[in-house]
Structure formats: C-alpha cells, structure tokens
Amino acid sequence: xxxxEPLRPxxxxxxxxxxxxxxxxxxxxxxxxxxxxxxxxxxxxxxMAEHSAVGEVFVGSLIRSQLRLALVVAGGFLIILIGIPxxxxxFPSIREVTVFTVPVPWxxxxxxxxxxxxxxxxxxxxxxxxxxxxFQDLIDEG
Amino acid sequence: xxxxxxGDAFGLNPAVGYAALLLVAVTTLLIGIYGLRISRTTGxxxxxxxxxxxxxxxxxxxxxxxxAASFLGVAGLILISGTDALWFPIGYTAGYLMLLLxxxxxxxxxxxxxxxxxxxxxxxxxxxxxxxSLLVIVVGWLYIVPQLHGAALxxxxxxxxxxxxxxxxxxxxxxxxxxxxxxxxxxxxxAFQYWLKLTALAVPAVFILLRxxxxxxxxxxxxxxxxxxxxxxAGASLYSTGSLVIALLFxxxxxxxxxxxxxxxxxxxxxxxxxxxxxxxLSVFYLFPTLFGILGRIYTPDLAVPGxxxxxxxxxxxxxxxxxxxxxxTAFVTAGAFAAFLSTSSGLVVSLAGVVSQEFFSGSVxxxxxxxxxxxxxxxxxxxxxxxxxxxxxxxxxxxxxASTLCPLLxxxxxxxxxxxxxxxxxxxxxxxxxxxxxxxAALLGPEAASLDWLRQxxxxxxxxxxxxxxxxxxxxxGRRPAGTSRVLARLHxxxxxxxxxxxxxxEPSVD
Numbered sequence: 001x002x003x004x005e006p007l008r009p010x011x012x013x014x015x016x017x018x019x020x021x022x023x024x025x026x027x028x029x030x031x032x033x034x035x036x037x038x039x040x041x042x043x044x045x046x047x048m049a050e051h052s053a054v055g056e057v058f059v060g061s062l063i064r065s066q067l068r069l070a071l072v073v074a075g076g077f078l079i080i081l082i083g084i085p086x087x088x089x090x091f092p093s094i095r096e097v098t099v100f101t102v103p104v105p106w107x108x109x110x111x112x113x114x115x116x117x118x119x120x121x122x123x124x125x126x127x128x129x130x131x132x133x134x135f136q137d138l139i140d141e142g
Numbered sequence: 143x144x145x146x147x148x149g150d151a152f153g154l155n156p157a158v159g160y161a162a163l164l165l166v167a168v169t170t171l172l173i174g175i176y177g178l179r180i181s182r183t184t185g186x187x188x189x190x191x192x193x194x195x196x197x198x199x200x201x202x203x204x205x206x207x208x209x210a211a212s213f214l215g216v217a218g219l220i221l222i223s224g225t226d227a228l229w230f231p232i233g234y235t236a237g238y239l240m241l242l243l244x245x246x247x248x249x250x251x252x253x254x255x256x257x258x259x260x261x262x263x264x265x266x267x268x269x270x271x272x273x274x275s276l277l278v279i280v281v282g283w284l285y286i287v288p289q290l291h292g293a294a295l296x297x298x299x300x301x302x303x304x305x306x307x308x309x310x311x312x313x314x315x316x317x318x319x320x321x322x323x324x325x326x327x328x329x330x331x332x333a334f335q336y337w338l339k340l341t342a343l344a345v346p347a348v349f350i351l352l353r354x355x356x357x358x359x360x361x362x363x364x365x366x367x368x369x370x371x372x373x374x375x376a377g378a379s380l381y382s383t384g385s386l387v388i389a390l391l392f393x394x395x396x397x398x399x400x401x402x403x404x405x406x407x408x409x410x411x412x413x414x415x416x417x418x419x420x421x422x423x424l425s426v427f428y429l430f431p432t433l434f435g436i437l438g439r440i441y442t443p444d445l446a447v448p449g450x451x452x453x454x455x456x457x458x459x460x461x462x463x464x465x466x467x468x469x470x471x472t473a474f475v476t477a478g479a480f481a482a483f484l485s486t487s488s489g490l491v492v493s494l495a496g497v498v499s500q501e502f503f504s505g506s507v508x509x510x511x512x513x514x515x516x517x518x519x520x521x522x523x524x525x526x527x528x529x530x531x532x533x534x535x536x537x538x539x540x541x542x543x544x545a546s547t548l549c550p551l552l553x554x555x556x557x558x559x560x561x562x563x564x565x566x567x568x569x570x571x572x573x574x575x576x577x578x579x580x581x582x583x584a585a586l587l588g589p590e591a592a593s594l595d596w597l598r599q600x601x602x603x604x605x606x607x608x609x610x611x612x613x614x615x616x617x618x619x620x621g622r623r624p625a626g627t628s629r630v631l632a633r634l635h636x637x638x639x640x641x642x643x644x645x646x647x648x649x650e651p652s653v654d
Contacts, residue, residue: 059632066635067557070243077239081232081387085380103368108430109228114425117239121418124243129411132637139636 055139062135066128073124080116084108147536148258158469159300162476166338167315173331180593196412202329203403203434205336205481206489207234207284207420208427210292211537213339213377213482216428218451219535220435221442224368226378227364227435230538231428235421237541240391241400244415247410248556248634249401256497257401257548259336264555266624273570273641275458276640277547278398280574281540282494283521285397290525292452293483299453300476308483309525313518316488320495321511329406335485342478343430344472346459350437353462360440362467368436381602382595386538389601391539396548399489402496409638434458474627491517540583542601550608554616556634562622563614569612 088094088105096103148223197473212234219227248439254260257278262271297308319331354360394400407413421612424435436511438445438454441461445454459471494517497509547570554569580600587594624630 046470048359055630056628059636063557063635064630072244074240077236082384083238085383091382102366106368106436107227108229109225109232111429113232114235114428117236118418118421118425121239121242121421125414125418128247128414136637 058135058138062131065131069124069127069131073120077117077120081113084113152612155469155472156301158473158475159302159303160299162300162473163297163311163480166477166480166484167311169334169431170315170319170331170488173334196407196416196419197415198329198333199403199406200423201333201336202210202406203332203416203420204401204423204427205332205339205485206399206403206463207397207424207486208336208339208482209288209486209537210479211433211484212428213343213479214292214295214452214455215535215537216431217438217454218445219437220432221438221454222446222448222451223301224439226373226375227385228432229430230381230390233387233541234394235424235428236387237391237394238424239419241395242414242421245395245401245552245556246404246413246417249552250404250407250413251410251634251636251638252634253631255405256493256500257396258497258501260555261551261566262625263622264630265561265563265566266626270563270566272501273567274548274551275497277574278497279494279517280592281396281431281544281548282398282490282517284495284543285399285537286518287525287528288488288540289487289490290521291528291536292479294525295452295639296456296476296479296483300472301454304406306526309522312480312483312487313522314489315484317514317518320488320491320514332489335481335502338481338484340427340430340567341422342474342481343427343434343436343455343510347430349467349471350459350462354469359462368439379595382599385542385595385599385602388605389538389542389545389599392545392549392580392605393543393601395552396544397541397549398493398497399486402493409580411637431455437462487518491524496510496641502612538599542581542599542604543574543577545601546577546604546608550612551607554609554612558613558616559627559631560616560620560623561640562616562619562620564622565612565614565616569608572611573604573608576600576607579602623646 084105094104099107212231216227216231219230234572249260252260252263254263258271258275258622261274262268265271290312291309293312294305295308295313297303298305299308369584404413406414407416434455438458442454442457445451455475456472459475460468462468463471486651491514493514498517499506499509503513550569550573555566577600580597584594587597
C-alpha cells in the first residue's frame, strides 16, 4: 500500500511568512471571521473599473448570464431525470425490454444517468469559463 | 434479525475483521501524524493553506463524501427495494452537479472559511451568522450519527465485539487525527481513503465476477435478480422518489464538510475543475455498490430484512469465496467500510470544529482541538442511544434537512441581490421547523407513518417553503438589504485577475 506523498507546498503568496527556514508557529487569538482573500489579486484599478457605472452593468450581465447558464443546464438535466420515471409510468412495456438480461430501467438508472451528469458538468464548466473570459476582456478594454 | 446475530450466523472470521480495522486505523493515524509535521499555522489547520491541487482535492472530497450510506447503504437498499434504490446514488452524485452549477466557484471566491462566515460576509449580520452556525452544527451532528451506526454494524458483524466498540473506535481515531493535523493532514487522509474505498469494492467485485464467470454460476440469474418479486419493501410512489431526489440534489449544496473543501482550491476556476473531477470519481464508485446490490439479490437474499440489509457488502464475498480467499476479500471490504466512517466523520468533525471554535473558542488552534472533541462526543452519545434501521434512509433525512435550511441561504445569497438578514433567518428557521418537525413526527409515529410519504420525505414541499419564506420576508424587509451587496456579488462572480499569484515569493503581497 502506498501512502500519498504529501508535497511540501511552495510558500503561498498569501501565507504572510518568509519562505526560508521552517515555518514558525502562529497563535491566533482574535476571532477570525473572514478568511484571507483568494490567491488571485484584486487590483485597485480593476475594482474601480467594476464599480463604475459601466462596470456595474458588466458585472450584472455576467451574473445574469452565469445564472441563465446554470438554470438551463440544471433544467435540462432535471427534465431528463424526471422524464425517466414518467416515461416508464406511461409505457410500462419498456420495463420488459432487456439488454443482456438487464432490464432497461436498471440500465438507465444504474448506468445511464452518470455519463449524462458528467456531460452536463463538462458543458457547464466550458461555458461558464467562456462567460468569464468575455467579461474579463470587456473590463480589460474599458 | 439484529446486526450482531448476522455475523454469528454466518461465521465471519473475527481475526479478519480485527486485521482490517487495525490496518485502516493505523494508516489513517500515520498519515495524520505525518501531516502534523507540516501543518503549522492556523491557516494550515483550517483550510490547508489553499495549496491543494484539483486531483488531490477531488479525491479528498470523494473520500470525505462517500460515507457509510454509500459504501454499505446503497447495496443494502438495492437488495430490499430494487430500482427505487438506484435513485440514492444518482442523487448523491448529481448533487455535485448542482453544487457545480450554483455554488462552487462563487463560494470559493467569497473568501469565507465556513458557511457562517459566508452568511456574515454576505448579510453583514451577526444574528444571521449565529443561526447559520447553529444549523451547521446540527446538520454535522446528525450526519455523524449514521456513520457511527455503520461503524457499530461493521465492527459487530466482522469481529463479534459489542456494538458500542465501533462508534467509540471511530471517535477516538477521528479525534486523534483531526486534533493532530487539522485540515492539511486530513486532505491527504481523505484523498487516500477515496482510493481505498474504490479499491475495497472494485477488487472483490472483479474477483467475484471472474469466479462466477469461470464456474458458470449465475450473475443476474437470467434476469431473475431484477424482478420486483425480490423486493421486501413496497414500491416507492412518484412523490417519494421525487422528494428524495430533491433532497439529495439540493442537500449536497449545504453539507458543511463538503463546502469547506472548496476553500482549499486556489481560485474559482479550479473549484469548478475539482467539482467536475468529483462527479467523475463518484460516478465510477457507485457502479460497485450497485453491482454488489444486484449480486446480493441472488446470493444474500436472507439479508433482505430491515437492520441486516446494510451488511450485504460485507457478507457477499464470503458467500462466493470460501476459506482464505473469502477471508481476504472480506477483509478488503471491511477496511473500505471502516475507511468510509472514518473519512466522513473526520471531514465533518473538521468542519464542525472550525465553526464551533470560531463561534465559542476564539478561533485558536487550541480552541480547534477542544471543539473537535466536543463535535465528536455529542454524536457519539446520540449514536449509542439510538438504533439504526437503514443507513441510506437516515442519511437521506439529513440531506432533506440541509436542503430545507442551508441550501436556500446559499442559493439566494449567491444569486439574488434582494436577500436580507431577516429573510435568511426566517427562511432557515421555517425550513428547519417544517422539515425537522415532519421527520421527527414520522419517526415518533413509527410504522403508522409508513404510508405518510409527505411526512417521511418532506423535501418536496419544505424546500420550496423555505425558499418562499426567505423571499417573501426579504421583500418585506427591503430596507435591511446590506449596503455592500453589489460589492460582495461582484466579488463572488467575477473571475480572479490573473497575474501575481503565479509569480512566487517575489510578489509577496501584503494582503490579510
């Protein structure tokens, strides 16, 4: 049995400690109600661009397009998912069809749904990144 | 038939059980101790300093997520309910699709450690934070209990020891591991345990299929394995199937131990990649419990009674192989089962301890350790006082509760400008009372509630009700909309700027 080999991480830019020598013990005494920002930086110019009137419009349209995308993918997936029992209820004869002795309902629910959900997820990841890229280009131009 | 009688009746070799349990416990502790040597800061303790890569992270999420309900419960349910049970793994997996679509990237960008942190940052309200913390703690406790029931079942079947030994062993190992290394070492432990769980089902499955093929023994018995006559439960109505699927799909969104994992991604885009990998890992995994369940319908039909069905995975290898080969394969699945309780429980304890220590112990490392002990003791007492009937079912109720409380908060908080603190609190409390109330009522009514699907599977009406209350109250308290809403939403949804984060130590920014 091989145990995973934990890699010593490169010092994270936000770790706030020097990158030489062993890491020092840190005692935190104040309540921590917010985490460090994510590792991507958030430049002031960018922030200003986003909070200008035009920037607000861009952000608003990004949020709307991401939400629309998420709803479309979720809706499509749910319709197919709900469609399976509805179809089986409407046409009970499907239950009798077998492939290598395995009835179709078992095949659909036991095997078929998984590739479907992975396909939906892959489609979403691609489209969501494209939306973000479009937004980034707009902000960078502006 | 009680769980411990099943083991006696079928004469599993106790030495095999001991060996498997020891092996998993020792490996887990070793990885935990190794992790301790490299986790030093509070950041390491809480979220592994965000240096975990998507594959590691995805394996860790899978390892943490695949609980007793998945490892033992799914096969057990297939044994007694046939196709109706197939909805459980579908829901468990597709929950990650919903998480990907609505939550993964924005939540990572929120920069909060826990759901209560998110609530406070988004709603700028301390009461909203407190209510969220309370719900997270309740969900965590409720979710650990079935893990401990699973441990009780596994330990008593495989070793013949009394049922309380299993939960106690899990609690001790989890506490030691969590207090030792916190989140960083847990990430390694969890990632290892996904692959352990997969192997623990895949290897016996391959051997079993090979033997059945070689000996010409029936695999599906010419399709007889699939007939509904083998089911010992009544078929589920369309309502209860739909309600279950809603609970599982949207309950995953709010599970505290799943969400905290997303903070270990470096940015929103990698949070999405991680989720996609998780979806694939879960899809592969669930093929095996399904296979075990189908084979169980032919080879372990005697287990098809409530309380014993969850033992299907553990008993099946011994029914097909005898002697040393059977013992070895049984040891394999036992190790996998134990890994399932350990990983889910330790993931839950880490996230719970994070919340409890921030809320009550001022967020220090020592507070985290105290909180970890507290987070394991309560569910241990609950588990020892209660009795489990079906693992997948009790986990399903926790999902329904999460879907009715934390899920609306996250979805509306991320996507809707209009959410106010009053609306969020009202919605969460309404969901908690409606959903918790119906599940409790159904439990108290016992067998009389068997036909009351709307009580036993309340998600289909309690989730929309929680959303509705949240929206209506938010509209009514329009004036309480937090001033920073559009800033927070911009933060959640805009991609991180590329650049210095790749430049290494030279670009040491003075954030924090």
